[in-house]
Amino acid sequence: MWQDGTMKYGLLMDLPEGKLAGFYARIVKAIADAATVFDRDKELIVVDDAEAQNRVAEVLAKGNIGWEPVRLWLLPEGAELDARAEDFGFLSKFGNAYLYADRVDRFRFADPQPTGAELAPALLQLQEFIVYSCGEGEALAKTHYTESHLRETIEGIVSRYGAAVVFF
Numbered sequence: 001m002w003q004d005g006t007m008k009y010g011l012l013m014d015l016p017e018g019k020l021a022g023f024y025a026r027i028v029k030a031i032a033d034a035a036t037v038f039d040r041d042k043e044l045i046v047v048d049d050a051e052a053q054n055r056v057a058e059v060l061a062k063g064n065i066g067w068e069p070v071r072l073w074l075l076p077e078g079a080e081l082d083a084r085a086e087d088f089g090f091l092s093k094f095g096n097a098y099l100y101a102d103r104v105d106r107f108r109f110a111d112p113q114p115t116g117a118e119l120a121p122a123l124l125q126l127q128e129f130i131v132y133s134c135g136e137g138e139a140l141a142k143t144h145y146t147e148s149h150l151r152e153t154i155e156g157i158v159s160r161y162g163a164a165v166v167f168f
Helices: 021-034 050-062 083-087 119-129 148-160
Strands: 006-014 039-041 044-047 066-074 089-091 097-100 104-109 130-134 143-147 165-167
Touching (some): 006 050, 021 050, 050 066, 083 089, 119 143, 119 148, 143 148, 148 165
Antiparallel strands (some): 006 044, 006 066, 089 097, 104 143, 104 165, 130 143
16 A cells, blocks of 8 residues: 555635735635635645635635635645755645645555665655655555656666666
8 A cells, every 4th residue: 555645635825915804704614615725825725626715716706806716735744844855835824735746746666676676775865856755654655756857867767777766
């Protein structure tokens, strides 16, 4: 069983300035009535699925509040993001760790591996490109997140060691 992130859907709001506090209170109440909010972080509202995202978007449209969709990988509980990962994700004010889905790709080592694959040196060389890893067991069994534009680099490195990875 792969233990990796769960997809969440966000709405990054462009809140208008100069509105009275009551305006924001009405919007917050309307959002809570429309969908279950999983998490919040500043102007970002996080919900469980696209349907809830659409319901919140309708509320924002009625309030003339602009927004942008954001897909997020919710990382396992207790996940910590190092300084390198800050460009690719964040820790919410409720303590949940996320990576932006449009900035990272996920991969793991294929099972089974080709005969003669040298996994340990391949993983060692990949470490500088991995933003975050999660899952149980040894590093070769984990799910790894890397910058989206590095997919060919990752595949090239592992192929030099006779190994294979699976992006998903």
